[in-house]
Amino acid sequence: MDPTTPASSSVHLSNCSRRDFISAGATLVAAGALGRTHLDAATAPAADRIIDIHQHVPYSKRTAEQLMAHQKAMGISLTILLPAGSRFGLAAGVNPYPETKALAEKHPDQFRWFANEVSDQPDAIDVMRRQLKAGAIGIGEQKFNVDCDSAAMERVIKLAEEFGVPVLMHFQQGSYNHHIERMPKVLEKFPQVNFIAHAQTWWGHISKEYDEKVLYPTGPVKPGGLTDRLLSDYPNMYGDLSAGSGYRAFIRDEEHARWFFAKHQDKLLYGSDCSDPVGRGPACSGSQQIESVRKFAPDEKARRKIFFENTRRVMKIKV
Numbered sequence: 169m170d171p172t173t174p175a176s177s178s179v180h181l182s183n184c185s186r187r188d189f190i191s192a193g194a195t196l197v198a199a200g201a202l203g204r205t206h207l208d209a210a211t212a213p214a215a216d217r218i219i220d221i222h223q224h225v226p227y228s229k230r231t232a233e234q235l236m237a238h239q240k241a242m243g244i245s246l247t248i249l250l251p252a253g254s255r256f257g258l259a260a261g262v263n264p265y266p267e268t269k270a271l272a273e274k275h276p277d278q279f280r281w282f283a284n285e286v287s288d289q290p291d292a293i294d295v296m297r298r299q300l301k302a303g304a305i306g307i308g309e310q311k312f313n314v315d316c317d318s319a320a321m322e323r324v325i326k327l328a329e330e331f332g333v334p335v336l337m338h339f340q341q342g343s344y345n346h347h348i349e350r351m352p353k354v355l356e357k358f359p360q361v362n363f364i365a366h367a368q369t370w371w372g373h374i375s376k377e378y379d380e381k382v383l384y385p386t387g388p389v390k391p392g393g394l395t396d397r398l399l400s401d402y403p404n405m406y407g408d409l410s411a412g413s414g415y416r417a418f419i420r421d422e423e424h425a426r427w428f429f430a431k432h433q434d435k436l437l438y439g440s441d442c443s444d445p446v447g448r449g450p451a452c453s454g455s456q457q458i459e460s461v462r463k464f465a466p467d468e469k470a471r472r473k474i475f476f477e478n479t480r481r482v483m484k485i486k487v
Contacts, residue, residue, distance in 0.1 A: 169222075169224065169227075169250075169259065169260060169262075169309060169311065169338065169367075169411065169441050170367060170368060170383075170411040170412050170413050170441065216243070217245040217246075217475065217476045217487075218242070218243055218244050218245055218438060218458065218475040218476060219244070219245060219246045219247075219248070219437075219438065219475065219476055219479040219480065219485070219487075220239065220242070220244045220246070220247045220248065220438060220439055220440050220454070221248045221336070221364070221408060221410070221437050221438065221439040221479050221483075222248065222250060222309070222336070222366065222408055222410040222411070222439030222440060222441040223235065223239070223247050223248065223249055223250065223439075223440060223441065224249065224250055224251075224252075224260065224262040224263075224441070224443075225249060225262070225263055225267075225268060225271055226261055226262065226263060227260055227261070227262060227443040228260050228261065228443040229261065230443055230444075230445050232271055234445040236275070236278065237445070237447070238442075238444065238445060238446065238447035238452075238454075239278070239447065240447070241446060241447030241448055241455075242440065242447045242448070242452070242454055242455050242458060243458075244440075245476075245487070246278065246279070246280065246485070246487055247278060247279050247280075248279075248280050248281065248282060248305075248306070248439075248479075248483070249268045249271065249272055249279050249280070249281045249282070250262075250268075250281075250282050250284065250308055250309040250336065251263060251264050251265040251267075251268035251269075251281065251282065251283075251284045252264050252284065253284055253285045253286035253289070253292075253312065254285060254286065254289070254295070255286050255289065256286060256311075256312070259311075260443065264284075265281075265283065265284060265285075265295075265299055265304075268281050269281050269299075269302065269303070269304075280305050280483075280485065281303070281304055281305070282304050282305065282306040282307060282308050282309075282336065283296040283299035283300050283304035283306070283307050283333075284296065284299075284307060284308060284309065284310070285299075286312050287310060287312050287314050287318075287320040287321055287323075287324050288312065288314055288318070288320035292320070292323070292324070293323050293324070293327050296324070296327055297327060297330075297331075300327070300331045300333065304333070305333060305483050305484070305485070306328075306333045306334045306335070306336060306364075306483060307324060307327065307328050307333060307334070307335045307336070308334075308335055308336030308337065308364070309336050309337075309338050309366070310324060310335060310336065310337045310338065310344075310345065311337075311338035311340075311344045311345070311367075312344060312345075313343065313344060314344075314345065314346070315345070315346045315347050315350070316337065316339070316345040316346065316347055316348060316350060316351055316354060317347065317350045317351075317353060317354050321345070321354075325354070325358050325361055326358075328361050329358060329360055329361045332360075332484075333483075334361070334362040334363065334364050334406070334482055334483060335361060335362075335363055335364065336364040336366060336408060337363060337364070337365055337366065338366050338367040339365055339366070339367050339368070339369040339370040340367050340368050340369050340383075341369045341380040342380075342381075344367070348365075348369050348370065348373065348394065349394065351363075351365075351398060351405075352398070352401070352402070355398070355402040355404055355405055356402075358404070359403075359404055360404070361404060362404050362406060362482050363404060363405055363406065364406045364407070364408050364437060364482070365395075365398070365405065365406070365407055365408060366407075366408035366410060366411070366413075366414070366439070366441075367411065367413050368383040368384065368413045370395060370407070370413070371395065371413040371414055371416070371417040372384075372385050372413070372417075373393045373394035373395040374389055374393045374395045374396065374417045374424075374428070375389040375390045375393045376390040376391065376392040376393045377390045378393065378394075383413070384412065384413065384416050385420070386416070386420050387420060387421070388420070388421045388424070389420065389421040389424040391424065391427075395407065396428070396431075396432075399432050399435045400431075400432075405435065406435050406436070406437055406478070406482060407432065407435060407436050407437065408437055408439045408441075409436055409437065409438050409439055409457055409460075409461070409474070410438075410439030410440050410441035410442075410453075410454070410457070411439075411440075411441040411442065411453060412453050414439070414441075414453075414457060415453045415456050415457045415460060418460050418464060419460065422464070425460070425464040426464050426466070428464075429461070429464045429465045429466065429470065429474070430465075430466045430470065433465065433466070433470040433473050433474060434473060434478060435478070436473075436474045436478065437474070437478050437479045437482065438457070438458070438461060438474055438475050438479070439454075440452075440453070440454025440455075440457065441453075441454070442454040442455075458475075461474050461475065
């Protein structure tokens with residue numbers, strides 16, 4: 169979850185060139201077409217199925233009913249719900265685990281769910297162990313004020329290793345999971361655990377030149393960023409495409425985006441993490457990111473991996 173996601177077309181166009189303006193307009197038209205021609209999850213051909221690994225309920229006051237309509241408008245076949253910890257609402261009033269699990273169990277054809285708890289809370293591991301035993305298929309969104317290699321996070325990771333589930337982490341230097349540069353040691357220490365990275369610091373590091381104080385960098389990407397190196401060098405590192413941070417990472421440099429999607433097609437997972445109630449148009453970064461995948465992925469096989477196959481493999485989902 170990013171604290172801010174694109175709210176209107178003005179967010180994208182304030183510093184754009186004429187070429188960027190035209191490109192953005194085409195994206196909005198495509199997003200509108202997507203909303204008009206969405207595929208019902210029950211009838212979608214296998215090649216068109218999309219698993220969304222990153223959604224919340226409620227989300228900035230969006231109701232469960234609005235969420236389900238939103239996901240249908242985007243053409244989502246299955247959604248992973250990420251609960252808050254018991255003491256925090258992930259900065260957007262998100263329900264903790266019990267309510268999230270209840271919605272998922274009420275609509276098993278539409279949802280799966282993750283376990284979550286504040287990582288440095290004394291009973292966090294006991295709480296999440298019960299959640300995993302009850303059917304959670306991962307841990308996250310871990311979005312708490314700790315270092316990514318802290319003792320608290322290490323306990324969370326060991327729990328994920330025990331249950332054979334992935335950990336989804338929100339990297340935002342100065343706020344959540346600090347010091348992403350230490351992740352190589354974490355990945356090496358826990359080679360059997362799959363890590364899914366998300367948010368501003370993760371996607372900012374798509375460029376070798378990155379100031380971590382800038383949450384949403386713009387302009388050309390310099391190859392060789394930390395994000396590329398982590399995905400390239402560690403089989404257990406994956407990227408979550410969701411939110412404004414994920415969407416903007418690719419529209420800022422389309423040539424680099426095509427290269428990145430081709431290179432990392434086996435390591436990217438589609439997620440939306442958008443709080444709008446409609447599932448289309450300039451306010452919905454999720455639908456815009458769907459169009460980015462379709463635009464930048466090299467072929468249908470790569471798109472299917474990113475939309476469906478990679479998530480099904482990493483989360484051991486049978487659909």
